[in-house]
Amino acid sequence: MMIDSTPRAIAPALALHGVERTYGRGETAVRALDGVDVEFARGTWTAVMGPSGSGKSTLLHIAAGLERADSGRVMLADSDLSQLDEDALTALRRSRIGFIFQSFNLLPALTAEENVLLPLRLAGQRPSSADARRVLEQVGLGGRATHRPRQLSGGQQQRVAIARALITRPEVLFADEPTGALDSGAARAVLDLLRAAVDAGQTVIMVTHDPAAAARADVTLFLRDGRIVDRLTSPSTARVAERLVALER
Ligand SMILES: Nc1ncnc2c1ncn2[C@@H]1O[C@H](COP(=O)(O)OP(=O)(O)OP(=O)(O)O)[C@@H](O)[C@H]1O
Numbered sequence: 001m002m003i004d005s006t007p008r009a010i011a012p013a014l015a016l017h018g019v020e021r022t023y024g025r026g027e028t029a030v031r032a033l034d035g036v037d038v039e040f041a042r043g044t045w046t047a048v049m050g051p052s053g054s055g056k057s058t059l060l061h062i063a064a065g066l067e068r069a070d071s072g073r074v075m076l077a078d079s080d081l082s083q084l085d086e087d088a089l090t091a092l093r094r095s096r097i098g099f100i101f102q103s104f105n106l107l108p109a110l111t112a113e114e115n116v117l118l119p120l121r122l123a124g125q126r127p128s129s130a131d132a133r134r135v136l137e138q139v140g141l142g143g144r145a146t147h148r149p150r151q152l153s154g155g156q157q158q159r160v161a162i163a164r165a166l167i168t169r170p171e172v173l174f175a176d177e178p179t180g181a182l183d184s185g186a187a188r189a190v191l192d193l194l195r196a197a198v199d200a201g202q203t204v205i206m207v208t209h210d211p212a213a214a215a216r217a218d219v220t221l222f223l224r225d226g227r228i229v230d231r232l233t234s235p236s237t238a239r240v241a242e243r244l245v246a247l248e249r
Pocket residue numbers: 023024030031032050051052053054055056057058059
């Protein structure tokens with residue numbers, strides 16, 4: 001028997017190749033992404049930082065299939081998002097991608113448990129209460145399953161949103177300023193949950209303005225004028241802040 005011991009590069013969870021995106025036309029056109037090439041390794045946490053208007057949200061939305069690139073390719077494992085029609089893209093987002101937002105985006109009329117189960121219901125499954133309780137327990141909210149969002153603090157609402165994003169076991173979890181609306185204690189709890197998810201093998205891509213949040217990630221990418229101009233691995237808060245200040249000059 002042949003044993004192949006050649007080390008192989010593990011395929012990235014997500015890769016962007018030559019991604020460009022321009023908003024508007026003519027003199028008012030804004031090139032939000034100007035040729036982005038990046039790979040996100042499986043089981044790693046990447047923070048995306050950069051000055052206001054540098055293209056962070058555009059990058060996140062295109063990588064998550066919420067918006068389309070003008071050119072270039074977005075590969076989620078072997079699936080080329082640019083080749084999918086709207087229905088296929090919606091199905092892919094529901095089953096293979098998770099998203100958490102600064103403003104939590106929970107449905108106010110639904111309980112925590114119902115919010116958490118919604119992605120599975122939308123995918124045509126019939127999940128049980130026990131499924132929701134299991135993930136709510138993971139985020140420390142086992143006792144809050146029947147609460148509605150208005151009965152929960154901001155930090156608790158974000159933890160419900162994380163449970164909702166993780167219940168489908170997404171290949172990539174995207175987070176757009178997940179701690180932007182939280183005080184420092186609640187922010188730490190959210191970052192601890194993201195760290196636990198990554199340690200369990202989850203791939204996370206997070207836009208943030210907060211150097212302390214970026215310092216919890218494995219890699220921080222810096223964008224300026226729609227291009228990735230810098231990258232730090234396992235940086236301290238101070239080093240992230242320093243780079244950011246340098247970019248904003
Ligand atoms: N829908 C749109 N129409 C026109 N221009 C847009 C649109 N969305 C973004 N832009 C422009 O594209 C550029 C990049 O925007 P983007 O929101 O990606 O930046 P950002 O780094 O996330 O900024 P911020 O930190 O302020 O949220 C900006 O100049 C912005 O004005």
